[in-house]
Amino acid sequence: MRINQFVARSSNLSRRHADAAIAAGRVTVNGHPAILGDTISDDDRVELDGQPLALVPVHTYLALHKPTGYVTSRRRQGSDPTIYELLPASAQRLRPAGRLDRDSSGLVLLSDDGDFIHRYTHPSFDKRKIYELTLSRSLEPADHKRLQTGVTLSDGPSRVTIERHRGPHVTVSLTEGRNRQLRRTFGALGYDVAALHRTHIGPYSIGKLKSGACHEVTSL
Secondary structure, three states: OOOHHHHHHOOOOOOHHHHHHHHHOOEEEEEEEOOHHHHHHHOOOOOEEEEEEEOOOOOOEEEEEEEEOOOOOOOOOOOEEEEEHHHHHHHHEEEEOOOOOOOEEEEEEOOOOHHHHHOOOHHHHHHOEEEEEEEOOOOHHHHHHHHHHHHHEEEEEEOOOEEEEOOOOEEEOOOOOOOOOOHHHHHHHOOOEEEEEEEEOOOOOOOOOOOOEEEEEEOO
């Protein structure tokens, strides 16, 4: 990387002001005055006015509208395609912040920022997720209450908030993200989930993003 680019990216200077700082002798590389046009490596120690500089990591954040039939994995499972087949080459290094199973669709967030992924996957951060479900039959009033007080599963109680419902169409939210949690929760009450679509993760919404498409978002 050229020295002026490094100084600009690791400080609050513009590229033009970084050039001026180098020309004025304010920048050193390994204790020696930097020269315009120099390139530096990861092992070099760069200082501006005697203060060490370090690059601020530049991360990528992506929102994907996952279609049904795709697995949230890097490797194919049998003949099922993976979400990485929908992503551009520049995004192949990104990791998903939470998953959707093969038969589910909707919003998936991906990033190369480990802290971001942790915030959006660990239940202690209470990131609310909203799903639109189509059940095999209309939701009964008694089951509405059971969902909110907690349905016992093999890995602990599952509490689901009913946002709205009309017949077999139910919109729910939860702050956990256990494996196939919603399908198992409704299954324990005698319902099959015919369709599951995630529309929100925390402050992120799928909006008008088309199925199979993705776009960059900012870290929130």
